[in-house]
Amino acid sequence: MLTVTPLHFLILAFVLFGIGFLGLLIRRNILLMLMSLELMLNGINVALVTFSRVGNNLDGGIFVFFIMTVAASEVAVGLALLVALYKKRKSVFTDDMALLKN
Amino acid sequence: MSTVDILFWIFATLSVGGGLSMVLSRHPVSAAMFMIISLVGVAALFVLLESFFLAVLQVLVYAGAVMVLFLFIIMLLDVGPGASKINFSNWKTGLIGFGASCLLIFLLSALLSPGEDTLSFGQSWTVINNSTAPAPVDALVxxxxxxxxxxxxxxxxxxxxxxxxxxxxxxxxxxxxxxxxxxxxxxxx
Known part of the structure; x- marks a missing residue:
């Protein structure tokens, strides 16, 4: 019978990253794009923890810790920017943000 | 099938399914809820990988703080369900990106197939035994x-x-x- 190997965890990490990338490309709502970015970071975290567990080395776990810190501050700044943008443009969609296009 | 296998498949399905429904859902609030499901699934996978502290941190920071912030902003801006359309002109780009990542997965599984003696990714788990592990001198075990x-x-x-x-x-x-x-x-x- 099939048992779970580290490869399963790595494939899951890649799938999570791919789903986040897909969401980043096909959604137009900036809130959902930020959430897809979080999903991509989660895929990276799964891969790092797997490597840390398999390689018997704590450095990967520590890096997950720092990635969580950076992700939290990124979300805080991104959402503040989004609220500021919403007050100016009254929209959260990327179609309405084409200020520099023409 | 051992218990770890069953738990892995349950939580892998939960995280991937939550992520997919987050990407494809109409209403931003339900997207945030699916995202919370996905994050908790990833936290359970951290538990399966025996890093319990990171699992607790994942639930506290992501599912607790970050998603509450997201929900707060969604409800503050009052983003409705009708307006959250998917950009169909970018479907091709998205599918190309997803296909590229799938190709990467195949490449990875081909490179790391069983028989590779460097890190033996295709092998099953080894029991953690810190006393006999031949770690480098100043590495963190x-x-x-x-x-x-x-x-x-x-x-x-x-x-x-x-x-x-x-x-x-x-x-x-x-x-x-x-x-x-x-x-x-x-x-x-």
Missing amino acids: FSTDISAFGYALMTKYMLPVQISGFLLLAAMIGVIILSKRSGTPSSNS
């Missing part, structure tokens, strides 16, 4: 207890800890200035 994290953060990663603290301070000041300036746009000019 994987451990399940939190004190190993604290020791690593305070010795080898002292500078990154201080830098991330500074990053959090900068983010806090930036958010305050952003919300202050956008709050009074007309009174200044």
Whole structure:
């Protein structure tokens, strides 16, 4: 019978990253794009923890810790920017943000 | 099939399914709820990988703080379900990106197939035994207890800890200035 190997965890990490990338490309709502970015970071975290567990080395776990810190501050700044943008443009969609296009 | 296998498949399905429904859902609030499901599934996978501290941190930071912030902003801006359309012109780009990542998965599984003797990814789990593990001299050995994290953060990663603290301070000041300036746009000019 099939048992779970580290490869399963790595494939899951890649799938999570791919789903986040897909969401980043096909959604137009900036809130959902930020959430897809979080999903991509989660895929990276799964891969790092797997490597840390398999390689018997704590450095990967520590890096997950720092990635969580950076992700939290990124979300805080991104959402503040989004609220500021919403007050100016009254929209959260990327179609309405084409200020520099023409 | 052992218990770990069953748990892995349950939580892998939960995280991937939650992520997919987040990407494809109409209403932003339900997208945030699916995202919480996905994050909790990833936390359970961290438990399966025996890093319990990171699992607790995942639930506290992501599912607790970050998603509450997301939900707060969604409800503050009152983003309705009808307006959240999927950009169909970008479907091709998205599918190309997803296909590229699938190709990467196949490449990875071809490279790391069983028989590779460097890291033996195709093999099953080995039991953690810190006493006999032939780790390099000054490497940090994987451990399940939190004190190993604290020791690593305070010795080898002292500078990154201080830098991330500074990053959090900068983010806090930036958010305050952003919300202050956008709050009074007309009174200044």
